[in-house]
Amino acid sequence: MRRIIAVEHPFPTETPADSLLLDFDHRNRRRLVLTTQAGESLLLDMPRAVHMRGGDVARLDDGSAIAIEAADEALLEIMAMDGAALVRIAWHLGNRHLPTQFVAGDGGGRIRIRKDHVIRAMVEGLGGRCTDIAAPFDPEGGAYAGAGLHDHSHDHGTPGHHHAHH
Incomplete structure (x- = not known):
């Protein structure tokens, strides 16, 4: 299985070999198997979660490019x-x-x-x-989002204010 090793912004001038049509949740991951429009499975395996936007390119380990399309x-x-x-x-x-x-x-x-x-x-x-x-859908990442995910912790200063962050 070929691997995605980088996400490039903005879209390069080369013609991508294939494309990935992804919703917001699948465009914000660290590790996941994704399937291209042509049916090929690719492994996204990054050190940190990446935020991919429509128009970006996934660079594969063999140097080829796959277009990212926002569903x-x-x-x-x-x-x-x-x-x-x-x-x-x-x-x-x-x-x-x-x-x-x-x-x-x-x-x-x-x-x-x-x-x-x-x-x-x-x-x-x-x-x-x-x-x-x-x-x-391409929401704001938030001040604490780091790599583009809504994943943070903070204290709202209100006693009893507890909730999960996703």
Whole structure:
């Protein structure tokens, strides 16, 4: 089995031999067997977790390149009536440690999260508008994320504030 030995940003000018279509979780790993679009198994075996984005290239141990493509996922795209309302919603999402993607665009920003009916109800209760979309998901890594994974520990300073970090 060929091995992925590096991930290169941005996409080089060479034509990749194949591609990997991966969701967010599979683009953030240290060790995993991945299957290319043509059906070949490749071993991702890195010293630390890597964050691969659509447009990157996986460099194999034989020098060949495999394109990384970000798969569409079921997401909620969140908008609000103004910037202050969107910031308030972002604070509530962050307080729940949800992977969150911020998208700038015409007419203001948007937030993308994984589709979740409970969070949708919370966002709508805060005045946000949610739209179901299918798109690549590339959330912020966070201040403590290091190699792009949401994996950290810290003290929120509140007695009884305990939760798992993923």
